[in-house]
Amino acid sequence: MLNENNAKNSLLADAGKRLEQALKHVDISEDAIARLQHPKTSLSVSIPVRMDDGSLKVFSGYRVRYDDTRGAGKGGVRYHPGVNLDEVQSLAFWMTFKCALLDLPFGGAKGGITVNPKELSKAELERLSRGYIDAIADAIGIDVDILAPDVYTNAVIMGWMMDQYSTIKRTLCRGVVTGKPLTLGGSKGRDTATAMGAFTVIQAMLPKFKLLPAKTTVAIQGFGNAGATLAGLLAEAGYKVVAVSDSKGGIYAPQGLDIASVSEHKNKSREMKAVYCHNPLCSIVEHQAISNQELLALDVDVLIPAALENQITLANVQDIRAKYIFEVANGPINYDADQILTQQGTYVFPDILVNAGGVTVSYFEWVQNRHGWYWTLAEVNQRLQEKMQIEAEQVWLISQDLKIDLRTAAYVQALKRLGEALDAKGNRNYFVNSSV
Template sequence: MPDKSNRASLLADASKRLEEALKHVTISEDAIARLQHPKTSLSVSIPVRMDDGKLKVFSGYRVRYDDTRGAGKGGVRYHPHVTLDEVQSLAFWMTFKCALLDLPFGGAKGGIIVNPKELSKAELERLSRGYIDAIADAVGIDIDILAPDVYTNATIMGWMMDQYSTIRRQLCRGVVTGKPLALGGSQGRDTATAMGAFTVIQTMLPKFKLIPSETTVAVQGFGNAGATIADLLAEAGYKVVAVSDSQGGIYAPQGLDITSVKKHKNQSREMKAVYCHDSVCSIVEHQVISNQELLALDVDVLIPAALENQITASNAADIKAKYIFEVANGPINSDADKILAAKGIYVFPDILVNAGGVTVSYFEWVQNRSGWYWTLAEVNQRLQDKMLIEAEKTWSISQDLTIDIRTAAYVHALNRLGTALDAKGTKSYFTSGV
């Protein structure tokens, strides 16, 4: 896989997960060689005229890691700490995620180095349109399809689609997913990541005889995916005892009223344990904790739903949860995996758990191309069916081969990727004399 000499590289660390998986698949050297490098890595400069008249230049990236099984597919994140290595790693994960879910896509990702909270809405629009101006030749409905990610949303996706359509002089709805409904978006896309994760959780936990009302949950990351999964679990009867955002978290052993916490945060931008009745919210007893303290809570289920590298060798020994579901991309690094495995902790990997987002993005792409749009119930049912099938297949592989679930997920994806890559020809084919 990617060059192991760069030990500090997120991509090199991500590729370590495949070393074990490769022991359990029959895949050609040709296929392995092709997966060692991204197909394209584009770095761009985006000049933006700010509201005060000053010109500021932002750096952006778009990576298409592999498109053997179909057009590249992946989100665009706005974050001050975006790096090319990070974007390549995310595109790498997307390659395996799409294969795991048997979607006709390859893996891609994009990002801009920016703190979007420091920009006005007008500046944010100019930046988003400028990004498309810079990468327009590298994306397209059958080339590379964009979607929302960290600190990007439906409105930003709408700007990007509109700008690409302006450049091409034709309406190109399918080049971007996660758009507003009025611009060709799909029902259920805003909750897709959480809905997919919820299906995986509901599929897996009964295998361990866990009962929702007796199962405690902590969720790190209270953004769109984290808040929604917390809400879904609470509605299903799980006891969600802790949640956190970038500023810190709250913990209430008796359980949190997630609906009220969401309402209070949206109104006040503060994270507090509250109970709301109509417009009146009353603070209830809780502890204020840090993100690291949340990760170490003695709960049954831990859900990292924030950013990469939240659980590493430095804090993995502190983890007490028995089951971890990765809603974020890459929240656990490879060194931590070994420590968690030694502690008997089950880790359900990101390429399975958070694949609901790209799955409904696929549905949106299909609807855009056909002009036939589905109801919310249809989207959610199709998503549930897709996630259930691949979750069960991954579980069966882990049981049949006696391997951990992350390795099983990569084995499942590699089998599909290997078949597609080998269909283009291998060393054995070209040296067979046929």
């Protein structure tokens, strides 16, 4: 589906292959397909930053608005050494379909800076964040393209970005950035939205397979904000979370982990240990130290990749033993591995559905900013759960009706909505066969 130039980009080409499967099951005009082959805008910028030691360092930044037919671009900004234009374009492409799948009035966008944020001081991070906004200010806006947190960005960084944009525009522009601190117009529930959305999908789907929480084992790769929060929600609901990991490695305990204690210990010591904490005291309990690859290969019922993209590929797909995979990360399974998992009867619940809680509550924050009317946490979570349940059930019904895998079903639904919006502006059939 993607053009020849895009085909050279591995991530974007891989994303395009998913659409080719969906196109077999949806009636969409050639015009719509042609427009979805190209990002609307793709911006690369240089960001000079004065470092604490007085030296000047120049960082590479990107912002891509892939499509805005259904509304302003929407997507996060990630800080990571591996950020490049191909990755950002791919993520913007996925965001386009994620927003359409959740029926949000947004298009897809994404941004990033090639940087290891752990090597920068807080003051350097602030200067970098404000410099990024200086560089892309003309390409974003409350009705143009709206930013949000992503990998290694957080509410504080989003606050700096909103403040810098407001300074440039000489007016308070809260809605240009979501995921902000509450005192700067953020929404309650935004920090847990991705995990809460994923939890809602899991709770809606697993009963269809007669899986009871107490008898369901779970392994989670990625113990960042989304992964750690989701682990806690699952544990509280009675699921047996037996393994978790971060970028350095993981822990495995067949008897199950006390997630609250693991999180507490990780926050204090930055170490992944199987512990049980009582008041201020934490005791190490029996566990096995494992690598991220070993975690992926564990014999568990549910596997949740919640780290980065391309974690399951042809190199390790045969090691995967979980029957149910819920993608909390973006693109954790590449196309070739995905085909093998489907052939083996593995149920893969796709990222554009499972991790859509974040963008959904970002939409809620944008609405609240525009109206100046803020909701309680209970109201936010109720609206989020209702939205996620409705769309998860719709994907399931499409999958069952067309006898297709869940990822293809999700793209079918998203393509229908995108096609309708694109064709509403006119297509070949309209201009050739109808009169005004």
